[in-house]
Amino acid sequence: MLHSDQALRSFGMRSVAKAKERVALEVSQASEFFTAMFGDVGHQRLYATIIPYGHGEAFPGLIHLSFSTFALNEDGRDDFDQFFRAHEVAHQWWGIGVDFASYRDQWLSEGFSNFSGLWYTQIAQKSSKYYFDQLERWKSDLKARQREVGPVGLGYRTATASDGSEYNLVVYQKGAWTLHMLRNLMLDLRTMKEDRFEATMREYFETYKGRSASTADFRRIAEKHAGAELGWFVDQWLNTTAIPEYRVAWLAEPGENGRYKVKLRVKQQxxxxxxxxxxxxxxxxxxxxxxxxxxxxxxxxxxxELPVMPAKPTSLVFNDLAGVLADVTMEKW
Ligand SMILES: [Zn+2]
Structure with a gap:
């Protein structure tokens, strides 16, 4: 489920008909993408309906979509709506296909669907701009309310009586960040291939399809494909609210035969x-x-000291691809 933050817009019947085609196409494209990435949910059809409310919700073989997502912009594309619809489609895999075992595992539904929706925009738009912009916005939201909210592993208990938006912020947004960070951690930096992450998602879905799974179940499969223990990762990102700040400096010095030595200093706060x-x-x-x-x-x-570089470094990006939920400040050496 996801609430549409967008202002509700008025629209005429002709634009609805056109928008329906567009939404149907996109729902089926998102569905195809997730089938290719995660596996077959086993539905013959997926129905998408318009509802007179500002949210979406997923049921087996059916998704409700806010009427506002049918009111498209002039160019027929709206980044948030594309993400929003794909989030609801993704629930056929996360939350419905694989249920979560307890409230502590709710991120396996909402965080996974949020991440999947974002991943779909990256593929559909053939651009990573919205993907990273959205992660950046979520990071700002998380940091602004870091002292008020609990960890992802608290599930619905992160919601307070006064507001309830903490649940969305933590379980949906930090949940999506966590899966994004795992994706990055598993990325092969030599080939830029994502085989390990994709295999993790596929095996997790195929193993728990039609059943409930816990974070520990997901972790076991991720560890198998990462070839490494991930307890530290799960504990830090799901069981605490810590977000690091890095102050970073680097220095390149000429070595032998045109090679360069690079020193790196990171202060963690x-x-x-x-x-x-x-x-x-x-x-x-x-x-x-x-x-x-x-x-x-x-x-x-x-x-x-980094490995010796074969040529002079002209720039260094620390925390590239937003690999870690963190703030980075570059300093002089
Ligand atoms: Zn949802």
């Missing part, structure tokens, strides 16, 4: 000493080469 992250770093080198690597950051101060 706002999180417990043991907080751990493998942060993606991208260097542009003279001559057009690109170097990608992950840097292990733990503790207040990390000082390392």
């Amino acid at each position: 706002k999180v417990p000493e043991a907080f751990l992250a493998y942060v993606p770093v991208t260097l542009q080198l003279e001559g057009g080469q690109v170097a990608r690597l992950r840097v292990k950051v733990q503790g207040a101060l990390t000082e390392i």
Whole structure:
């Protein structure tokens, strides 16, 4: 389920007919994408209906969509609506296809659907702009209310009596961030292939289709494909509210034969000493080469020397691809 934040818009019948075609096409495209990525939900048909409310909700083989999502912009495309519809389609896999075992596992439905909706926009738009813009907006929201909200693993209990929006902020938005971070952690930086993440999602769906699953169940499958223990990842991102801040400096010095040594210094703040992250770093080198690597950051101060670079680095992006839910400030060496 997702509430549409968009202002409700008025529209005429002709535009509804046109919009219905557009929505139907998109719902089927999202459905095809998720089938290819996660597996077959086993429905012959998926029905999408218009409802006179500002939210969407998913049922087996049926999704309710807010009437506002049928009122398209002039160009027929609206990023939020595209994401919103795909979120509801994704529930056929997450929440319906695989149910969540307890309230502590609710992110396996809403966080997964939110992430899947975002992933679909990246494919449909052949652009990552909306994907990263939306993650950035969610990060701002999370940081603004960090002291008020609980961790993802509290499920519906994150909602307070006064408002209730914390549930959306934490379970949907930080839940989506968590899956995005896992995707990034599993990315092969040498080939930029996503085989490990895709295999994780597929095996998780196929294993638990028609049943309930817990975060521990998902973690076991993710660990198998990551080839690494992920308890630290689950604990930090689902059981705490910590968001790190990194102050980063780097220095390149000429070495032998035109090669360069690169020193990197990271000061980690706002999180417990043991907080751990493998942060993606991208260097542009003279001559057009690109170097990608992950840097292990733990503790207040990390000082390392990167592998020797074959040419002079002209820029360094710390936390590339928003690999970690964090703020980064670059400093002079
Ligand atoms: Zn939902």
